[in-house]
Amino acid sequence: MSDPVRVTVETDDDHETVRFHGTDGRVSVDGATFSFDVDDVRPPQTGSDTETDGDGGEVADGTYLTTLDDVPSETTMRFEALTGRRGVEGIVQRQGESVVAWENSCAHEPDVRIDKGMGAFVADGQLICENHGARFDVDDGFCTHGPCQGQSLRPIDVVVRDGDVYVTDDRFDSCRTLGMF
Structure with a gap:
């Protein structure tokens, strides 16, 4: 993954924001834990329409x-x-x-x-x-x-x-x- 992903977990009393540079992670705050795993698969690119600017x-x-x-x-x-x-x-x-x-x-x-x-x-x-x-x-x-x-x-x-x-x-x-x- 080239760009980091920002994950925020909020509870009634607290919050935690963390940036991850990988494809998975875990954030814990105030007894709550959020785990994630994302892939970096992009859909295949087809020919794109273009136009000219001014x-x-x-x-x-x-x-x-x-x-x-x-x-x-x-x-x-x-x-x-x-x-x-x-x-x-x-x-x-x-x-x-x-x-x-x-x-x-x-x-x-x-x-x-x-x-x-x-x-x-x-x-x-x-x-x-x-x-x-x-x-x-x-x-x-x-x-x-x-x-x-x-x-x-x-x-x-x-x-x-x-x-x-x-x-x-x-x-x-x-x-x-x-x-x-």
Whole structure:
């Protein structure tokens, strides 16, 4: 597995979040244990439809995520990009008639989410990690201030076509928006 999977177990009194880099694991908290085993089998890829963007470059067809009108410009919206049953949480933000997207994970401490479920804090063109104060440029995800200065958020390829947003990142074969919290 190339990307780690985040597992969170919550009870009435406590919670535990752990990142795993393998295909199986176990998380215990407050007497409850969650065990999992996932495979990394991707469905066979068939020929993909492509079209050209405004600059004449090819754009992969992608997987529909949402409408451009539903993507906020003053904060972010969470989504999950999936490979089979395994997902990576992402965030998307509108910038005029285009969008940008990243994995919802701070470069300084990957278990910390930039958007905890109510939209990320954005000020002066930067996403701000509320845990560490790290600031990431909304254009490219580059950290300009904080404990991970010089690092970047991990991008997720997205495109806007005919007023709709599509995930075009070839790591994923499906996606869905996530609600609050």
